Amino acid sequence: MEVEVKLRLLTSTAHLRLTTLLTQFHLKTVHQRNIFFDTPKNDLSLRRAVLRLRFLQNAAVSAANPSPPRCIISLKAKPTLSNGISRVEEDEEEIDYEIGKECVDSPSKLSAVGSRVLKRVKEEYGFQDFLDFVCLGGFENIRNVYEWRGVKLEVDETKYAFGKCYEIECETEEPERVKTMIEEFLTVNKIEFSNSDMTKFGVFRSGKLP
Numbered sequence: 001m002e003v004e005v006k007l008r009l010l011t012s013t014a015h016l017r018l019t020t021l022l023t024q025f026h027l028k029t030v031h032q033r034n035i036f037f038d039t040p041k042n043d044l045s046l047r048r049a050v051l052r053l054r055f056l057q058n059a060a061v062s063a064a065n066p067s068p069p070r071c072i073i074s075l076k077a078k079p080t081l082s083n084g085i086s087r088v089e090e091d092e093e094e095i096d097y098e099i100g101k102e103c104v105d106s107p108s109k110l111s112a113v114g115s116r117v118l119k120r121v122k123e124e125y126g127f128q129d130f131l132d133f134v135c136l137g138g139f140e141n142i143r144n145v146y147e148w149r150g151v152k153l154e155v156d157e158t159k160y161a162f163g164k165c166y167e168i169e170c171e172t173e174e175p176e177r178v179k180t181m182i183e184e185f186l187t188v189n190k191i192e193f194s195n196s197d198m199t200k201f202g203v204f205r206s207g208k209l210p
Contacts, residue, residue, distance in 0.1 A: 002090045002171060005179045006081065006196035007186070008210070009155075009166035014192045018168070019155055021189060025146040029059040035104050035138040036201065037130075044125065050076040050201050051121060052138075053100050071100030073117050076201075084195030085175045093117050107133040137161075139204050151178055158200055163209045167196055 009015045033055040038044045044051055052074050058067040074092035081087075093116055103109045110118060110130035121127065139160045146153040154169040172178045186193050198210050 005170040010192040015166040032141040036136040
């Protein structure tokens with residue numbers, strides 16, 4: 001079970017102010033491309049499950065030493081999001097980057113991927129293979145990661161086809177305490193925020209900004 005604090009930053013100005021204040025705590029910047037898959041009848045979504053490929057590229061520290069791109073496949077199930085605290089069952093593993101790209105172009109190729117996560121999808125949701133799956137599309141995300149007051153803050157700028165959203169995420173075993181700590185920091189520094197009330201996937205599927 002993944003438990004996260006999720007707070008929406010209301011403006012690009014709030015996002016810029018926060019990232020500026022956190023500069024000294026910055027660990028890395030990660031460029032993500034998130035792509036989703038389901039059947040034409042939305043069999044996974046109807047059972048509150050999400051199958052995602054995430055393509056990752058860390059911002060290079062130097063041009064001479066770039067980090068290699070990665071691809072993570074994940075299954076998320078039974079999500080809840082209440083009062084800015086998200087809980088979701090999550091299982092993920094890394095797969096070959098080039099194979100992941102091929103699956104985006106031809107989703108039926110998921111059937112040939114030797115993946116523990118995909119095996120679980122078949123077993124738990126009753127699929128024989130992935131030949132009928134389609135690519136739903138997705139969105140890009142720029143994630144800045146900070147080590148701050150004993151927690152890891154992830155500050156996101158998410159780029160949908162219909163606009164941008166800004167969000168703070170923080171995975172923690174003490175969500176209520178950490179949420180209060182973050183909220184106090186944002187309030188003191190006059191950074192506009194609210195509880196997130198939709199997941200990024202939910203925003204993507206709705207086709208409009210929250």
